[in-house]
Structure formats: C-alpha cells, structure tokens
Amino acid sequence: MEIIKIHHPYSASEIVQEDIVLILGFFDGVHRGHQKVIKKGIELAKEKGIKSALMTFNRHPAFVYRRFDPEYHSYLTPLKRKEELIASFGIDILYEVEFTSAFGTLPPQDFVDQYIAGWNAKAVVAGFDYTYGKEASDNMDHLHLYAKNRFEIYKVDVENEAESKVSSTRIRQAILDGKMAEANKLLGHIYETSGFVIHGDARGRTLGYPTANVLSDPDVFMPKIGVYAVLMKVNDEWIKGMASIGYNPTFGYRKNISVEVNLFDFKQEIYGENVRIKWVKYLRNEEKYDSKEALIAQLEQDKTDSEKVLSKVKINQIL
Template structure:
C-alpha cells in the first residue's frame, strides 16, 4: 500500500497520476460499517482495473473545530494502526490529509474540485453520513450538485447490529463501560491499545503475579478501570494474559492509574519494548481487598477465567 501525505494546498506532483476509486471517511476504529464502505471501494476498483484510494485525516476534525479535551479527544485507531488495517483490507493508496483550519474551511465546491476531481476519482464511495465542510450544506445528498456528473457516486447505507447502528460513538461507549467484548463484535476484530513497557512498583512480582506495566499511546482510548482477559504482542508473538487498569486500592492511594499485564507462562525481560494489548473480555471491577492473601486468591480465580476465555479466541487477519 502506498501512503501519500497531503498538506493543503497540495502540489500536483503529490497526487497519484492515474484514475482511482476514492473512498472517503475518517474511519476511526475501522469498524464493520467502515469495512463495508472500504470493501465496496476495493471491489469497484478491481472490477474497473484501477487503484482503490482512501482519503483520511492525520487527526480528528474535532481537534481543529473544538477546544482540546484530553479526556474525550482520543482515538480508537491511531494513525499507525489505521494504516496497518487499511493495508490488510487491501487498500492500494492511503491519502493522509493534514486536517488544518485552512483545509477544514474549504468551500464544498473547492473540496470536490481539488480533492476529488483533482485526484482523478472516477468513482467516489462513502457512508451515508459522510460530510465535508458544513454538514447541513455538504453531505452525500448534496454531493451530486457539486460533482456535476464528473464522477460516479456510491453511497453505502448504515450497517446495524442488534437493531442499532454500528458507529464509533457506540463502540466508544462500550469501551468506556468496560464492555470490550461488545465493542469487539462491532469492530470485527479485537480492540487494542499500543504502548511500551515501563518500570512499576514491582508489587505483582511480590505477590507471585509479575506484570508488564504499559505506558499507552497518549491519544488512544483506554477501557474503564477493571480486570480483563487480554492478549499482548511483544517480539512478534501474541501471549495470553490478564490485565488490570486502576489504582491498586488494596495497597493504598496512588496518584494515577496504571495498566498492568500479567502474562501466562512468560518470564522474559521486556522493559522498553513496544507492545500491543488486545482487550478480549471484562472480568470484574477493581476491588479493594482486605489483605494480600485475599487478593492472591482472587487473582488465581481471574487467571482461570482468563485462560478459559482466551482458549476460545481466534485472531483474524485484522488482528495481526
């Protein structure tokens, strides 16, 4: 897959020179609804013998349009993860546009002229709710007016699961509630965060449950506090484990939460290693135990439950 970075105003030489099918969307999460849009574009491109290109942005438009809030402005898929999933889906070209105020304030006609026609798009594919510029003026219903018969338009209708729309907003709600299994159903793969391993309090080692403390990507959405069955990738290997997100209340107050992963049958030193953590299922809430022995007893139960859950997990092509 070719990745092309675009900053407005772009140079003609930046653009792929031949005809394309252009898929539009920010695609945070690249959930099953997004995948349907992207796969539609890939299918049309193959039928026509041309490349399928996806236009996305380097950051969410909310970062530009609204005041930054670190508690709400987080991603389901940071850009590197988005690139990886697009590649695995079979996208030929990924345009990553720097979403700046100048770009975001383009009049709809100029956006269509410069970023669709100017990119040699013969077919445009997008979800029913795709907007560009002001949503009340520039959406899929108004796109034919700006297109002026210069390219075909394919609108993909909403995809539902359990009588509700599959959306990034719904997935975020599930993750914030600890319902990662439900989120995974909508994503079509296991939700993950990336980060690297740092030193912690070594409390887990003292209890017989050594953990890898994860410093996460700064703009990625972390599930709610609690205990989870997880898989962690380090050194190109996926390893089963269980994770705790929280403040370790049994041992007193700490100023910030930690993400700690206990890996089953694994004893290597991985400090400083980049890792990916897949959140498979929620086990329980974080609890303050009366003693270390009581905590250990519960950790033994958590391990058994995690191993049973993980024994039934099969990774698909978007998980690797």
Template structure:
C-alpha cells in the same frame, strides 16, 4: 499499499496519475460499518478495473476546531493501526491529509475539485453521513451538484445490527463500559491500545504475579477500570495474559490510572519496549481486598478464567 501524506495545498506531482475509486471518511476504528463502505469501493474498483484509494485525515477535525476534550476525542485507532487495517482490507492507495485550519476552510466546491477530482477519482464512495464542510451545504446529498458530471457518486447506507447502527460512538461507549467483547463484534477485530513498558512498584512480583506496567498512548481510549483477559504484543510476538486497569486500591490508591499486564508463562525483561494490548474480555471490576492473601487467591481465579477464554477466543476476526 502506497501511503501518500498530503498537506494543503499539495503538489500535483504527489498524486499518482491513474484513475481511482476514492473512498472518503475519517474511519476511526475502521469498524464493520467503515469496512462496508470500503468494501463497496473495492467491489466497484474491481468491476471497473481501477485502483482502490481511500482518503482520510491525520487527526479528527473536532480537535482542530474545539478545545480538546479527552472524553469526546479519544481515538479507537492510531494512524499506524488504521494503515495496517486498510492494507489488510486491500486498499491500493491511502491518502492521509493533514487536517489544518486552512484545509478545513476549503469551500465544498474547492474540496471536491482538489480532493476528489484532483485525486483522479472516477467514482467517489462514502457513508451516508459523510460531510466535507457544513452539513447543510456539504452532505452526500449535495455531492452530485459539485461533481458536475466528472465522477460518479455512491452513497453507502449505515450497517445495522439488531441493536442499531454500527458506529464509532457506539463502540466507544461499549469500551468505556468494559464491554470489550461487544466492541470486538462491532469492530470486526479485538480492540487494541498501544504504549511502552515502564517501571512500577514491583509489588506484583512479590505476590507471584509480576506485571508489565504500560504507559498508554494518551490519545487512545482505555477500557473502564477492572481486570481483563488480554494478549500483549512485544518483540514481534503475541503473549496471553490478564490486565488490570485502575488505581491499585488494595494497597495505596494511586493518583493516576495504571495499566498492568501479567503474562502467562513469560519471564523476560521488556522495560522500554513498545507494546500493543489486545483487550479480549472483561473479567471483573476492580476490588479492594482486605489482605494480600485474598488478592492472590482472586488472581488465581482470574488466571484460570482468562486462560480458558484466551484458548477458546475467536481467531477468525479481521485482525
């Protein structure tokens, strides 16, 4: 997959001189609804023998136009993670546009001229709710008039399951509630966060459950407080384990969240290493125990349950 980063106004020499089917969207999470849109473009590209291109932004427009609110703007995927998923789906060209005030101020017609026609699109594909300006003048319903017969417009209906539309908002809600299994079903793969390993207070080691303390990416959503069955990717390999998110309330409540991962059958020094945490299933809420002994007893039960879940987990998901 070719990745092309664009900053408005871009140089036309940056654009491959070949016709494409262009799929439009921000695609935070690249969830099953997004995958349906991209796969529609993929199907058309194959029928017409064209390259499949996707255009997305490097940051969400809301972050540019409003005061940052972490409760609303935490991402489901980093840009790098988005790239990995796009490549696995089969995208040929990924355009990543810097979302700036200048880019965001483009008129609908200028956007179409520069970022659909200008990217050599013969077909533009997007979800039913895609906009490229104020919705009242820049919705998918208006796109044909701006296209001026230069490209075909395909609008993809929402992907629905028994509980409604699959959306980033719905997935974000599930993760905040600790329902990472539900989030995985909606995403089409297990939800992941990223970070790097830092020093902690080493209390887990004294209890017989040493943990890797993770400093998480501040822009990625974290699941709610509690204990989870997880997998951790470090040094090019996945390891099974269990993770705790919370304030360490049994001993002394911390001021800030901690993310601690105990890996099964693992004994390596990984301070400073970049890691990814795959959140497989929620085990229980964070609990304040009366003693260290009670905590260790519960950790033993958590490990049994986590090992069982991880050895049986779905292996047929997208990622």
C-alpha cells in the same frame, strides 16, 4: 499499500496520476460500518480495473471545527493502527491529509474540485453520513451538484447491529461500560491499545504474579477500570495474559491509573519495549482486599477465567 501524506495546498506531483475509485471517511475504529464502505470501494475498483484509494485525516476534524471535545481527544485507532487495518483490506493507495484550518475551511466546491476531481477519481464511495466543506457544511445528498458529472457517486447505507447503528460513539460507550464482547463485535476485530513497558512497584512479583507496567500512548482511548483477559504483543509475538487498569487500592491508592499486565508462561525482561494490548474480555471491577492472601486467591481465579476465555481466541488469525 502506498501511503501518501498531503498538506494543503498540495502539488499535483504528489498525486498518483491515474484513475482511481476514491473512498472517503475518517474511519476511527475501522469498524464494521467503515468496512462496508471500504469493501464497496475495493469491489468497484476491481470492476472498473483501476486502483482503489482511500482518503483519511491525520486528526479528527473536531479539533479544527470546535473546542475541546473529550470524545475526539483520543482515538479507537491511532493513525498507525488505522493504516494497518486499512492495508489488510487490500487498498492500493492511502492518502493521509493533514487536517488544518486551511483545509477544513475549504468551501464544498473547492474540496470537490481539488480533492476528488483533482485526484482523478472516476467514482467516489462514502458512508451515508459523510460530510465535507467548511465546518462539515455539506453532505452526500448534495455531492452530485458539485461533481458536475465528472465522477460517479456511491452512498453506502447504515450498518446496523441489534437494530442500532454501528458507530464509533456506540463502540466507545461499550468499552466504557466494560462490554468488550459487544465492542469487539461492532469493530469486527479485537480492540487494541499501545504503549511501552516502564518500571513499576514490582509488587506483583511478591504475589507470584509479576506484571509488565505499560505506559499507554496518549492518544489511545482506554477501557474502563477493572481486570481483563488480554493478549499482549511483545517482539512480534502475541502472549496470553490478564491485565488490570486501576489504582491498586489493596496497597494504598496510586495517584494515577496504572496498566499492569501479567503474561502467562513468560519471564523475559521487557522494560522499554513497545507493546500492543488486545482487550478480549472484561472480567471484574477493581476491588480492595483485606489481605494479601485474599488478593492472591482472586488473582488465581482471574488467571483461570482468563485462560478459559483466551483458549477460544485464534491467535494466528489476529492482525
């Protein structure tokens, strides 16, 4: 997949000079609804014998259109993760547009002229709720008015699960509620965050459960406080483990939330390593224990529960 980064206004020399099917969307999460749009675009490109291209943005339009909104301050899929997922579907070209005020305030006709027709699109594919133009002022129902018969338009209907729309907002709420099975089903892949390993209190070693303390990347959407069955990628290998998000109340509350991962059958020193964590299942809430022995007993149960959950995950099929 060729990745092309665009800053408005762009030069014609930056654009691939051949016919394309253009797929439109922000695609945070690259969830099942997004996948339906992407697959339709790829299918259409193959039918026409031309390349598939996807346009997304480097940041959510909400940063330009409105004041701070916590829902869009962090992402289900930061840009690098989004690139990886989109590439897995077989997209030929990924255009990443920097969402600036100059770009975000383009009138609908200018957006269509410059960023659809100007990109040699012979067909456009987008979800039913895609918006464009100044402050997202227009939608798919009016796109034909601006197209002026220069390209075909395909509007993909809503993807439902349990009679409700599959959406990034719904997935965020499921993650906040600890409903990882639901979130992962809606995503179509296991939810993932990223960060790097830092020094911690080293208390886990005294309990027989040494942990890697992970400083999460600032733009990732974090799951709720609690204990999870997880997979963590270290040096290109996915390792089974369990993770805790919280304040370590048994030993006196920390000022800040920590992410600590106990990896099973793993004894390497990995300080400073970039890691990725897949949040497979929420096991329980964080609790304060009356003694060190009570906490160790709970950790033993958490490991048993995690191993049972993770035994059903096919690691070799994970992105």
